[in-house]
Amino acid sequence: MTQDMTSFSPESLPNRFEFAEAQARLYAEWEARGFFHAEPPKAGEQDKTKGPYCIVIPPPNVTGALHLGHALNNTLQDIQIRMHRMQGYNTLWMPGTDHAGIATQAVVEKRLREEEGKTRHDLGREGLIERIWQWKEVYEKRILTQLKQMGCSCDWDRTRFTFDEGCSRAVRQTFFSLFSQGLIYRGKRLVNWDTFLQTAVSDDEVFQETVKGKFWHFKYPVIPATQARSASEGSPSAEPTHVEIATTRPETMLGDTAVAVHPDPARALDRAEAELRERLDKAPAKEKDGIQAQLDNIGKRRTEMLPLLVTLRELAKAGRKLMLPLVNREIPLVCDEWAKPELGTGAVKITPAHDPNDYEVGKRQSLPMINILNPDGTLNDAAGPYKGLTIYKARDKVVADLDKLGLLGDVEDREIELPHSDRSKTPIEPYLADQWFVKMGDVEGARDSGLGAGEASTQARSASEGTNTQARSASEGEGVAGVELASPQPGLAQMAMDAVSDGRVQIFPERYAKSYLDWLGEKRDWPVSRQLWWGHRIPVWSKDTGAEFVPGTPDDVFCAMPVSSRGSSIPTDFVQVRGERGSETGTFRVLYCVAPGHEEYERDLEAQGFTQDPDVLDTWFSSALWPHSTLGWPEQTDSLQYWYPTSTLITSRDIITLWVARMVLTGLNNMQEIPFREVFIHPKILDGYGVTMSKSKGNGVDPLDIVDKFGADSLRFGLAMLTTETQDVRMPVQFECPHCQALIDQTKKNRELPKIACAKCGKEFSTQWAKTEADKALPRAAVVSERFEVARNFMNKLWNAARFALLNLADGTQARSASEGSEQVQSSKFKVQGSESGNFEPGTLNPELTTEDRWLLSRLATVTESVTEGLRHYHYSEAAKTLYDFAWDEFCSFYVEIAKARLADENSRPTAQRVLAHALDTLLRLLHPIMPFITEEVWQLLNKVAPERGLEKPTKAPEWLITAPWPAADLRWQDQETEARFAVFQKALAAIREIRSRQNIAGKNPLEFCIKCDAGTAALLQPMTAYFQSMANATATGFGPDVATPATSAKTALAGMEIFVDLAGFIDVGAELAKNQQLEQKLLSMITGKQGKLSNESFVARAPANVVQAERDSLAQMQEQLASVRAALAALKK
RNA sequence: GGGCGUUUAGCUCAGUUGGUUAGAGCGCCAUGCUCACACCGUGGAGGUCACAGGUUCGAGUCCUGUAACGCCCACCA
DSSP states (O other): OOOOTTTOOGGGOOSSOOHHHHHHHHHHHHHHTTTTOOOOOOTTSOOOSSOEEEEEOOOOBTTSOOOHHHHHHHHHHHHHHHHHHHTTOEEEEEOEEBOOHHHHHHHHHHHIIIIIOOOHHHHHHHHHHHHHHHHHHHHHHHHHHHHHHTTOOOOGGGOEETTSHHHHHHHHHHHHHHHHTTOEEEEEEEEEEETTTTEEEOGGGEEEEEEEEEEEEEEEEBOOOOHHHHHHOSOGGGOOSEEEEEESOGGGGGGOOEEEEOSSHHHHHHHHHHHHHHHHHHSOHHHHHHHHHHHHHHHHHHHHTHHHHHHHHHHHHTTOEEEETTTTEEEEEEEOTTSOTTSTTSOEEEOTTSOHHHHHHHHHTTOOOOOOBOTTSBBOGGGGGGTTOBHHHHHHHHHHHHHHTTOEEEEEEEEEEEEEETTTOSBEEEEEEEEEEEOOSOBSSSOOOSTTGGGOOSSTTOHHHHHHHHHHHHHTOOTTHHHHHHSOBOOHHHHHHHHHHTTSSEEESTTHHHHHHHHHHTOOOEEOEESOSSSOBOOEEEEEEEEEOOTTOOHHHHHTSOOOTTOSSOOTTTEEEEEEEOTTTOEEEEEEEEOTTOHHHHHHHHHTTOEEOSOEEOHHHHHTTHHHHTTTTTSOOHHHHHHOSEEEEEEEGGGIIIIIIHHHHHHHHHHSSOSEEEEEEEOOEEETTSOBOOGGGTOOOOHHHHHHHHOHHHHHHHHHHHOOSSOOEEEOOEEEOTTTOOEEEOOTTGGGOSEEEOTTTOOEEEOTTOOSHHHHHSOBOEEEOGGGHHHHHHHHHHHHHHHHHHHHOSTTOOSOOTTSOSGGGTTOOOOOOSGGGOOOOTTSOOTTSOHHHHHHHHHHHHHHHHHHHHHHTTOHHHHHHHHHHIIIIIIIIIIIHHHHHHHTSTTTHHHHHHHHHHHHHHHHHHHTTTSHHHHHHHHHHHHHHOOEEOSSSOEEOOSOGGGSOOOOOOGGGOOHHHHHHHHHHHHHHHHHHHHHHHTTOOTTSOEEEEEEEOHHHHHHHGGGHHHHHHHHSEEEEEEETTOOOOSSEEEEEETTEEEEEEOTTOOOHHHHHHHHHHHHHHHHHHHHHHHHHHHOHHHHHHSOHHHHHHHHHHHHHHHHHHHHHHHHHHHHHO
């Protein structure tokens, strides 16, 4: 397409929008002109815009390329951004990517292993991190390119990365702040340890798989009581020699530090029974049997096991011990409610270091915690003779050895749900490790700055923790401590909940506020450390003093320890000190947290033998800061002050808790202000089987495949159209054969194959799974979805409608077609026409405007209003559908069709041109946020042909659509009467076309028709005569109550009119009879229904008067229609 | 186990606070390469609104229950 205006002629336009070329060109233009870049108003200057509007992008992970879900997410954001930019807001879309700790490290490690046969240990920490940086550079670039190709109008000058310098600084500042407030502590948590990859994996990288396992019963010998004790016992004869426990993980017995029984087994059984009975009543029939079986079981236990459990309880109370076989360790028998008399043997082995529940028991009972695992999944020194064995070997040997000792009881077969690592597909081994936590619960006392936090439980609701903190707060000696105890301050979770409950943050659709509140309501502490290398290193340095730990040690004891040669006092502004009990050694350990920008203290600490924590922070810790860290925090930048809080966040529902909630709470902590005012949760994209799309399942779609095949606008419009309020998007996908372009449905079977033979041409193509060289050499099939065809077709329709308009907006031309010569319009230029009769004013009589003009302008006002409101409230589908229907059915099918006749007539042409140009102009503006490329392209062309546009007062149109003002819906153009009357014309036209089709008369044969109707309707239809001609090739012979009906005619009876088409003797009687009989039947059944309704006295008495009247009116019309149909039938039968 | 959602034409989905004959796109049938567009035009066929109750003058829409499917969260030695 030529750029030169003088040589431009609409005739040279192709009849397809050549999107590939246009997309690249227009995007470059927009970017070069700085339309994406936003600046806050300069200091001291007034804000000339409508105010700030800002969206921060949910930063995509740099693990790989974007998929269709990202395309959806970013399209929805760009639509808001582009609309608000046009509406005159100072609009900023902040882009960036996420370092995605675990995911990225895992991907890079996997590659390292596959391609070089190396592990991360071969490279070392620095080496691996460097590799990951290289990976990041490649994929960040790829991701940003993808976003650009989708048309995203981000402010690329501000592109950020969660692991860049600024974000790292924000992370450290936040960690320091939370640490200073006592909101960060260290505790134990179960880690999902992938022994194959030797790494911790996150919960969402774990999947459950049912495997066949066994339930082993072991007997632990009871150590006989000492003489003295034994004498005091009542009945030594009843004492069991062994306690039986059961487990699915035998090898963990090596780490057992107790066996627990319930302190009141009888009551526990009663309670379990009561619960089951309650459930039995409510349960659906098919579950009742199972519950009944459980009830029976409890009854049986009460008689068979209860006495033993009571005895064991007594033994436990007496402080008796068991001998743990194989390792020969004395372990106590303890009372703890965790032991459920209704399960297993009623007694449960306690392995605090390898089970989260056991860990809780261990803490309650002050048990030692023995970790028996090495990171590689083999057993360590603590396992004694089993040291060095793998878990499974150890398991077999433990069972065999116990059997030899006669301590093995029953072995039951059992199906066990086992966690597996998504990445290695091997079972996860849980074990407890030191972890850092952010405290989410409410805080007693104003500030909690020191000791004891390390003792906190992993569960903030733990009662013991509360008392612990209370005790210490009181001892801090702040005079107001007592008052604060009475009313705890809301903690981070509560603050974040309040922001949503009181409406400062609004979540759409509303129901998602519930998941947000429910999750935060648990106030579970946030584990923030990860045993990885790729991420923000925890800014804490520690050293074990070797001294005995005394709980409640006053702060000054360790605060006095010299941290720096720079002075005797600790600068608490940026260095915080705390002591804790080392979890392994039990001795006193000192921790220093250092704020960013004070490397001199870090060096001092290291010089004194302190070491930095090896762990890194959870990825979400840095993304939680995204809204303020990207705007410059902790610096108080102009951008931060101007755009924070941001306007809206658009994201997917699965990270409401992981991300959205955490942004709110860090925002409130760091900025004392919410991060965004609105949150829109969009649907998820599922495949044809209703399964979440993902690359690892093979059902993913690369948005660029869609862009290549259908164009970015089609991708965007298609996605917007699918974004409804409640439904996830189900999208069947196809392989497009690279040889013959045939589409082959993707099925559960073929989607994981490396190569597929085309069903049509038989040639093979490769897929994303291609591994071998031979497979990779085959051409790859794009994965696409037919669901974008609707949007592609719409784009084409729009292009051609625009083409028509461009061809016909030049002055002095006849209605034109593309096939005519181009020389006619060479020098022609659109001039404002119709101005001699003044400018058109809404809400007044503009005699030059015809019915169809007023109709179109009325519709346009309504559509403008509805699209503006729809997009404002994230009703994307509704807005897209409104535009689609208006553009296709009203603008193209009626207005443009009618315009053809008017443009051919010199007298009517100027007004038609003016309205046509105006309507196209408005339509382009409204469509631009959804389809930016085609609309901008047409806009540029329109500016060449008709640079001055406007209904009320033609003025020079803005040079670029991307920054052109958003149309205002002028509701004064709305005209219900005209719309209703126009509908009569549409109906009459449809009826004539239907008769033509029914009578099988080819379109090229002209028809004559007349319409019998009242005078008012006739007056409306009369001026449309020319359009009946052009749109149905039908000539009107008359309208009105007294028209002469043709001798041989086909007739259609509509509400308020009868339409006769003159068939000049060639009537197909059969067709007419069939049609009229069908109509008669339909009318009869509807009339019967209506009569029934109206003869129902309660309806007439109780329904609103207008409803009753409407029923009566419609019945009368139907009866009229029926009479007409019957008359026609009678005539036909003659 | 807890929570949420979905079920409307062969397929993918709309359907406002209950109120005339439940809509669209694709697909299908018929027809037309007439001058912006065959990625198009014109016309047509196709629905017991998952099932069972209830509320109401009136239910696709509100309530209760059932079934199927999906998602999130938590999980038992």
